[in-house]
Each structure stands twice: as C-alpha cells, then as structure tokens.
Amino acid sequence: MQPTSVRPKVIIVGGGFAGIAAAKGLAGAPVDVLLIDRLNHSLFQPLLYQVATSALGPSHIAQPIRHILRRAKNVSVHWDEVTGIDRSARRIHTLSGQQLPFDFLVIATGATHSYFGRDDWAKHAPGLKSIEDAFVLRGRILGAFERAEMQPIGPERDAQLEFVIVGAGPTGVELAGALAELARHSLARDFRSVSSHCAKIKLVEAGPRILPNFNEKLAKAAHRSLEQLGVDILTGSRVTEIEAGRVRLGDREVASETVIWAAGVKASPAARWLDVEPDQVGRVPVDKHLRIAEDQRIFVIGDTAAHRPEGSERPLPGVAPVAKQMGSHVAKVIKATVLGRPDPAPFRYRQWGNLATIGRNKAIADFGRVRFSGFPAWAIWSLVHVALLSGTLSRASVVLSWVWSYLTWERGARIILSAAEPAQEKETNA
Amino acid sequence: MQPTSVRPKVIIVGGGFAGIAAAKGLAGAPVDVLLIDRLNHSLFQPLLYQVATSALGPSHIAQPIRHILRRAKNVSVHWDEVTGIDRSARRIHTLSGQQLPFDFLVIATGATHSYFGRDDWAKHAPGLKSIEDAFVLRGRILGAFERAEMQPIGPERDAQLEFVIVGAGPTGVELAGALAELARHSLARDFRSVSSHCAKIKLVEAGPRILPNFNEKLAKAAHRSLEQLGVDILTGSRVTEIEAGRVRLGDREVASETVIWAAGVKASPAARWLDVEPDQVGRVPVDKHLRIAEDQRIFVIGDTAAHRPEGSERPLPGVAPVAKQMGSHVAKVIKATVLGRPDPAPFRYRQWGNLATIGRNKAIADFGRVRFSGFPAWAIWSLVHVALLSGTLSRASVVLSWVWSYLTWERGARIILSAAEPAQEKETNA
Numbered sequence: 001m002q003p004t005s006v007r008p009k010v011i012i013v014g015g016g017f018a019g020i021a022a023a024k025g026l027a028g029a030p031v032d033v034l035l036i037d038r039l040n041h042s043l044f045q046p047l048l049y050q051v052a053t054s055a056l057g058p059s060h061i062a063q064p065i066r067h068i069l070r071r072a073k074n075v076s077v078h079w080d081e082v083t084g085i086d087r088s089a090r091r092i093h094t095l096s097g098q099q100l101p102f103d104f105l106v107i108a109t110g111a112t113h114s115y116f117g118r119d120d121w122a123k124h125a126p127g128l129k130s131i132e133d134a135f136v137l138r139g140r141i142l143g144a145f146e147r148a149e150m151q152p153i154g155p156e157r158d159a160q161l162e163f164v165i166v167g168a169g170p171t172g173v174e175l176a177g178a179l180a181e182l183a184r185h186s187l188a189r190d191f192r193s194v195s196s197h198c199a200k201i202k203l204v205e206a207g208p209r210i211l212p213n214f215n216e217k218l219a220k221a222a223h224r225s226l227e228q229l230g231v232d233i234l235t236g237s238r239v240t241e242i243e244a245g246r247v248r249l250g251d252r253e254v255a256s257e258t259v260i261w262a263a264g265v266k267a268s269p270a271a272r273w274l275d276v277e278p279d280q281v282g283r284v285p286v287d288k289h290l291r292i293a294e295d296q297r298i299f300v301i302g303d304t305a306a307h308r309p310e311g312s313e314r315p316l317p318g319v320a321p322v323a324k325q326m327g328s329h330v331a332k333v334i335k336a337t338v339l340g341r342p343d344p345a346p347f348r349y350r351q352w353g354n355l356a357t358i359g360r361n362k363a364i365a366d367f368g369r370v371r372f373s374g375f376p377a378w379a380i381w382s383l384v385h386v387a388l389l390s391g392t393l394s395r396a397s398v399v400l401s402w403v404w405s406y407l408t409w410e411r412g413a414r415i416i417l418s419a420a421e422p423a424q425e426k427e428t429n430a
Numbered sequence: 431m432q433p434t435s436v437r438p439k440v441i442i443v444g445g446g447f448a449g450i451a452a453a454k455g456l457a458g459a460p461v462d463v464l465l466i467d468r469l470n471h472s473l474f475q476p477l478l479y480q481v482a483t484s485a486l487g488p489s490h491i492a493q494p495i496r497h498i499l500r501r502a503k504n505v506s507v508h509w510d511e512v513t514g515i516d517r518s519a520r521r522i523h524t525l526s527g528q529q530l531p532f533d534f535l536v537i538a539t540g541a542t543h544s545y546f547g548r549d550d551w552a553k554h555a556p557g558l559k560s561i562e563d564a565f566v567l568r569g570r571i572l573g574a575f576e577r578a579e580m581q582p583i584g585p586e587r588d589a590q591l592e593f594v595i596v597g598a599g600p601t602g603v604e605l606a607g608a609l610a611e612l613a614r615h616s617l618a619r620d621f622r623s624v625s626s627h628c629a630k631i632k633l634v635e636a637g638p639r640i641l642p643n644f645n646e647k648l649a650k651a652a653h654r655s656l657e658q659l660g661v662d663i664l665t666g667s668r669v670t671e672i673e674a675g676r677v678r679l680g681d682r683e684v685a686s687e688t689v690i691w692a693a694g695v696k697a698s699p700a701a702r703w704l705d706v707e708p709d710q711v712g713r714v715p716v717d718k719h720l721r722i723a724e725d726q727r728i729f730v731i732g733d734t735a736a737h738r739p740e741g742s743e744r745p746l747p748g749v750a751p752v753a754k755q756m757g758s759h760v761a762k763v764i765k766a767t768v769l770g771r772p773d774p775a776p777f778r779y780r781q782w783g784n785l786a787t788i789g790r791n792k793a794i795a796d797f798g799r800v801r802f803s804g805f806p807a808w809a810i811w812s813l814v815h816v817a818l819l820s821g822t823l824s825r826a827s828v829v830l831s832w833v834w835s836y837l838t839w840e841r842g843a844r845i846i847l848s849a850a851e852p853a854q855e856k857e858t859n860a
Contacts, residue, residue: 039846040572040573040844040845040846041844041845041846057487057488057489057490058845058847059843060487062845064572064620064844064845066620067620067840067844070619070620076622078576078580079576079577079580096577096580131847132847135847142470142494143470143509146470146509147509147526149506149507149508149509150508150509150526150528189500190494190497190500191496192506391842392834393830393834393840396830397827397831397842400823400826400827400830401827404822404823404826410497410823412489412823412824412827413488413489414470414471414489414493414497415470415471415489415494415561416469416470416471416509417488417561417562417565
C-alpha cells in the first residue's frame with residue numbers, strides 16, 4: 001500500500017475462509033491488496049470442536065494469515081481491527097488509528113454466537129468460534145472431571161458430570177460425539193473415582209430432529225450413532241433459562257456445571273459499519289455479484305452475507321465451502337472491473353457434498369445422488385478434512401494425532417490452560 | 431485415599447520433575463499416594479522456550495499428570511492448590527476446602543521468577559515458567575513484528591523490533607538463539623516492510639560471561655555462535671530500571687517494547703507453609719535424605735530444596751536432573767521406612783552431563799571428561815530431549831515439528847492467542 005501507487009487498492013476485512021479465498025484470487029492481479037484481521041491467524045473452524053475435546057492443539061488448525069499469503073506479493077496483511085467504514089470518503093478506520101483508503105472493499109468478518117437476546121447466558125454456556133473459546137470449553141470439560149474426582153458421590157458430583165449441548169446442528173452433533181468418546185474411552189483409565197459411565201451427555205434441540213440441514217435418513221443414522229455412544233438426545237426441547245449450574249428446558253430442569261452453546265449465530269456488525277439494513281440474523285443482503293445495493297465496489301461475503309440464490313427461499317448457509325466460493329467469485333469480479341473486461345457470470349454456489357462426523361468409524365455423507373453413513377463416510381470425512389487443512393506440517397501433525405488416537409483411544413491435548421484457581425467454582429476459566 | 435485404609439498416606443505437592451519422580455518411585459509400594467497440583471499438567475520446562483518462540487505447541491511439552499501416573503494404581507491425583515500445612519496435626523489445607531491427613535509429606539512446588547525486589551518489573555518483562563507465560567511471550571514477540579509491519583520507519587518502529595533478554599543462563603541463551611533464528615529466517619518471507627535484518631536482539635548479563643554454570647571454553651563457543659546469529663551480548667551489564675518501552679542498564683538506555691526476564695528465580699512459599707527458615711532465595715534447607723530438620727517425615731525436593739552436598743559450598747542447582755533424582759531418592763526413603771528396612775545411602779546427585787542449544791546445528795555439551803560444541807552437541811541435545819519427553823505421541827510430534835523446521839526454516843506454531851485488541855499497546859496480552 002505505497003502512497004505513490006496508482007494501482008487500485010483492495011481492502012479485505014477478515015481472514016477466514018472467505019477473505020483468504022478473495023486474497024488468493026487477487027494474487028498477481030494489477031491491484032494492491034490489504035487484508036486486515038484482528039487475529040494473526042486463520043482458523044480451520046470445522047475442526048475447532050477437536051481442540052475443545054482435546055484431540056488437537058491450536059497450531060494444528062490455525063495458521064498465520066501472512067504465512068498463508070506469503071507468496072502473493074501484492075497482498076499485505078495487517079493485524080488490526082476495523083472500527084468503522086466511511087463509505088462516502090472510501091476509507092476504513094482502524095483501532096491502531098489508521099485511516100486506509102480503498103477502491104474496492106471486501107467484508108468477510110464472519111459470524112459470532114447468538115443467544116437470541118439472552119446475552120446473559122453467554123457466561124454460563126460458552127460457544128465455539130475461536131481458539132480461545134475452544135480453550136475455555138476444554139478447561140470446563142476437563143475441569144468438570146477433575147472436580148468430580150475429588151467430590152463424594154451425590155448431586156453436586158452428578159452436576160459436574162452432566163454435560164448439556166444446546167443445538168444439534170453439525171457443531172453440536174460433532175461435539176456431543178467427541179465428548180462421549182472422550183468421557184467413555186480416553187479419560188476413564190486415568191481417573192480413580194470417576195469411571196467411564198459416570199458422565200451424562202445431553203444434546204438439546206428445539207427442532208423436531210437433529211441435523212436439520214441434512215437428509216432425513218442420514219440424520220436418523222447420526223441419531224442412532226449418537227445413542228450408541230450414550231448421548232441422550234432431546235429433540236423438541238427449547239432452552240428457556242440458563243443459570244450457573246442449571247439449565248431449564250420448559251418445565252424440566254437439568255443440574256449441569258457444563259453447558260455448551262451450539263445453537264445460534266449472528267453476523268458480525270458489518271451492516272452497522274456499512275449503514276445498510278441487515279436481515280434478521282444481522283447478515284448484509286448482497287446481489288448476484290455479492291455487492292451491496294448501495295455501492296458496486298463494496299462486497300460482503302461468507303457468513304456475513306445474505307445471498308439468496310435465484311429461485312431459492314433461503315439464503316445460502318454459513319459454511320466453509322460457500323465462503324470459499326464467494327471469496328473466489330469476488331476476486332474474479334474485481335479483476336474483471338480493473339482489467340475492463342465484462343463481469344463474470346453471476347455467483348452460483350456449487351455444492352459438492354455435505355459431511356458430518358459423529359465419532360470413530362461413524363459419519364454421514366451426502367453427495368446428492370449418493371448418500372451413505374458409517375465407516376466409508378467417516379474415512380471420506382477424515383481424508384477431506386486433512387486435504388482441506390492449510391500447510392503440510394498441519395496435515396502431517398493432524399494425521400499423526402488421529403492415527404495415534406485411533407490406535408490408543410487417547411487424546412493428546414488434555415492441557416487445561418488457566419491462571420485461575422483450579423478447585424473453586426469459576427465463571428470463566430480461560 | 432479411602433478413609434478406612436490403614437496404609438500410610440503420602441501426600442506429594444507438585445507434579446513437576448521432582449513430584450512425578452517421587453510418585454513413580456512409590457508406585458506399587460504399600461502406601462496410598464495423593465499428588466496435588468494446581469495445574470492438571472506436568473511441563474517439560476527445558477523446551478518451554480520453544481513454545482515461546484513458536485517452534486512447538488503446548489501439548490508437545492505438557493502432559494496431564496494423571497495420565498503420566500495412570501498405571502500407578504496406588505496414586506491418586508487432585509487438581510487443587512495447597513493453602514497451608516498444619517505440621518502438628520499432620521494435615522494440609524487446600525483451596526477446595528479439603529483437609530487432608532498425611533503420614534509422609536513431599537513438597538515439590540518448584541520455583542517462580544524473582545525480580546530481586548522489583549516486582550513492578552514483572553509486567554514489563556515477563557518471565558518463562560508456565561505455558562501461559564510462553565503464550566504471553568509468544569504474543570509479545572510476534573505482536574512486535576506485526577506492529578512494526580504497520581509503522582513507518584522511525585524510533586517507534588525500532589523499539590518494536592528491539593528485543594532485550596535479561597539473564598544469560600541456559601534459558602536466556604536458548605531464547606536469544608531461537609529468537610534470532612525466528613526473526614532472521616522464519617518470519618522474513620512473510621512480511622512486506624519488516625525484513626530479516628530489522629530485528630535487534632540484546633542479551634544482557636550482569637556477570638562477566640554467559641552461561642556461568644558451564645565450562646568457560648564451552649561458554650565462549652556459545653558466545654561466538656550467538657554473535658554469528660546476530661545477537662548483541664552485553665556482559666557486565668546490570669539492569670537498573672525497566673519501564674514500559676525502555677530498559678536502563680546503568681547509564682545506558684535501550685528503547686524496547688519486548689523485554690524478557692530470564693535472570694532470577696526464587697523458590698515457592700514452602701518455607702512459609704512449613705514454618706522453617708529459608709535460604710536467601712527462599713529454598714528450604716534439607717538434610718542428607720532431603721528431610722527438614724524439624725520433621726523426619728517431611729521432605730522438600732526439586733527447586734524448592736536447598737541441598738548442599740557434603741564438601742560443597744553451594745546447594746545443587748534447580749535443574750531437571752537434580753529434581754528427578756531427588757524424587758526417586760525420597761521414594762526410596764519412604765519405602766524403607768514403611769517396610770521397616772534401614773535407610774538407603776544418603777542422597778548423592780549424579781551428574782551425567784550438561785547441554786545447552788543455541789540454534790540450528792549449534793549447541794554445547796559438557797560430559798566432564800568430554801566437552802564439545804557444534805553439530806555433534808546439537809544432535810545429542812536433540813536426541814536427549816526427545817528421549818526425555820513424556821509420551822510417544824509427544825515424541826513423534828516434536829520430531830515431526832523439528833524435522834519440518836529444519837528442512838523449511840519455518841515455525842509451525844505462530845498463533846497469537848489474545849482476546850484483547852491487537853493494535854494497541856498492551857500491558858498484558860495473554
């Protein structure tokens with residue numbers, strides 16, 4: 001971003017799947033790209049639940065953004081945070097005090113947890129979006145077993161070993177399966193008073209079935225697999241209150257020291273920055289080229305965007321493949337504009353398949369015409385996720401950890417990170 | 431720890447090298463052992479500097495204590511914190527509110543940083559004792575480069591790229607070498623405005639030479655190796671003041687945003703708990719069997735103990751091999767007492783060798799009669815440290831990371847963990 005440059009300036013805000021795909025797509029193009037993120041790393045969110053359940057460490061699934069983009073010499077990376085966007089002056093303002101001009105702006109700031117207006121639940125039921133979130137969950141999960149080990153048999157100990165996961169989308173299902181395997185197999189040998197069947201795991205879903213975005217037959221297979229692992233699935237159950245140590249589901253109350261939120265997300269505050277009207281979950285409506293109606297050179301992509309494909313009633317879901325394809329598309333549109341070429345064909349999401357894993361040898365795969373579950377789906381899930389990871393070392397390390405866990409039933413990353421007092425009840429133990 | 435048990439109760443406080451060795455030594459003995467630690471994991475401290483400099487992740491060098499001791503069925507582990515010891519009632523008090531009786535007590539609570547009475551320096555110059563410390567240092571080191579990337583050339587940017595390490599013992603030397611390689615090789619390609627020679631690293635030592643505990647010729651070899659890496663070594667320099675952004679060395683002032691403390695340690699508060707007179711760095715004097723003079727069934731081992739071998743003027747240093755051997759010895763003494771056998775021979779430290787690494791292919795090795803430096807020492811250092819790690823998965827993962835770094839000059843764990851604002855000056859960024 002040299003001030004003397006006459007090349008168009010593209011600012012990308014956010015280094016997740018969408019922002020990275022946009023930056024990669026613009027590598028070598030006659031533009032100066034600046035990617036800004038408030039983290040120094042890009043996260044492979046589909047495997048974050050494995051950090052929370054001690055199967056993987058943070059560096060397995062997180063890579064420095066500037067490292068991912070090191071070969072794109074026209075791309076700079078700033079570790080900074082956007083505080084506002086001045087659309088008319090075409091500048092963004094950042095926490096470090098900079099005002100950065102842009103010709104094209106790409107917003108890819110993702111989503112965060114939504115507690116449906118009950119933000120006070122957040123401290124009792126943390127969600128899973130960042131490495132720090134994963135460490136908090138890991139500390140709560142492992143800490144619950146540690147505290148139970150010291151307690152006499154009784155209701156307090158039972159509440160330590162009662163885990164409630166709210167929301168049965170892919171994250172909730174994968175967490176429930178991983179937690180069940182952790183409790184049943186990986187921890188049992190190491191404890192003296194806590195045994196493998198002490199832990200109770202409840203998966204709570206307001207809707208009529210788990211995995212609503214999957215084919216019904218596959219979701220049933222996943223349901224059976226979870227039950228085999230000992231997970232208690234409560235569909236049609238709406239959480240009405242969460243307090244320290246208890247969850248209320250209508251007229252039923254569950255005493256639980258570890259409640260995990262996997263129920264709702266809302267988009268980042270991009271709509272407010274851009275001064276446009278968001279949809280009901282905070283997403284910014286975008287046109288066929290993922291631009292906002294107010295400005296043809298401002299794009300919103302990934303979980304922050306509400307893009308409704310032609311003929312569809314619902315916007316595309318906030319998943320990694322959508323985000324990646326949106327990033328690539330925006331790069332094509334910007335290149336075409338800069339080079340004076342006609343716009344590419346409108347954005348169209350190509351869905352290759354839909355995968356979710358429940359546990360060892362248990363997964364479901366939906367490739368449209370072909371649907372299957374069990375070991376073949378699990379093998380494909382494993383291969384696909386390793387292949388999608390960024391970096392050879394990460395791939396090799398994840399394979400090593402998974403093979404080890406598969407052979408030994410152990411989890412390699414059972415470290416509780418906390419400077420706080422271990423034995424006391426804590427609201428936060430990150 | 432069943433209340434009906436008539437077997438003698440041994441409480442070990444601390445799960446570092448010393449405490450783990452004591453617990454392992456008591457595995458299968460006719461005693462009930464309870465090991466208490468305020469962390470759930472045991473740390474391989476000799477490689478902690480590699481976590482701080484992004485070469486390794488936390489789970490490479492930390493293992494759950496209860497996992498290490500899973501096969502010792504007479505050993506229980508509590509994640510709890512000792513708040514006091516009642517010597518006459520033979521009970522310890524813990525943060526979780528428990529009062530635990532003991533027949534034998536082993537204190538192995540280690541050491542912490544000492545700022546020689548200037549605890550206000552701690553927030554400007556963090557030290558390196560825990561995983562959390564390593565994350566703080568990593569965040570400061572990587573964050574300094576990130577901030578420099580955004581700043582114009584000038585004194586503020588220079589201060590970001592000025593690193594000062596206080597203390598040239600093994601930790602300071604290993605940190606300086608790793609930091610130099612990180613700056614010179616691993617980061618350079620990923621930045622646009624920061625280049626490989628921008629960073630300045632100063633190693634400050636009050637004494638006349640680096641590595642005072644090593645043979646002088648070897649220390650000179652290490653000195654040369656560090657200088658080859660571009661480290662500026664200031665011996666005979668005493669730090670007289672540390673403030674935000676600056677360090678004073680007598681009448682010289684260095685503007686540095688990243689100061690790292692590797693200068694002094696003091697023992698944990700065991701002496702206060704036991705109501706005995708500590709030595710000048712807080713260690714508890716112990717006899718030939720590592721017992722306190724006041725009670726033949728209370729032992730203090732590891733960095734917390736001041737054990738002066740017969741004929742020596744100085745107590746044994748606070749290093750891992752001493753701690754391990756002390757732990758094994760105490761287990762032997764307790765077993766002999768319980769079984770009514772005569773005491774073993776008094777504790778005698780057997781030093782096998784002394785190793786320190788400076789960087790790629792650069793290390794020093796002192797085996798008494800044989801001393802050497804360079805690649806052979808580095809190869810031995812690497813093999814020994816892999817062999818000493820706990821757990822097959824950790825060993826394989828560390829080998830994988832090291833081989834990868836050796837071949838590519840890259841560091842696999844460059845994740846800044848921080849919930850705080852990235853671009854602002856921060857006092858703490860853990």
